[in-house]
Amino acid sequence: MKKQKYFVAYTSDEAAIVIQSLNRLRNVLLRDNRDSGCVDELLLKVMYAPTKKI
Numbered sequence: 001m002k003k004q005k006y007f008v009a010y011t012s013d014e015a016a017i018v019i020q021s022l023n024r025l026r027n028v029l030l031r032d033n034r035d036s037g038c039v040d041e042l043l044l045k046v047m048y049a050p051t052k053k054i
Contacts, residue, residue, distance in 0.1 A: 018046055
């Protein structure tokens, strides 16, 4: 089965909100001694996503 790719367009302000939200979720997971691996991966993908000027 082929995985689908999704593309999301957002402004720099929206990107900052997404990064802050993911970081808060990661902190909660770490505080509760739960695995934060999937949130870590998503956070890195959002932080280093390529930009495209429109």
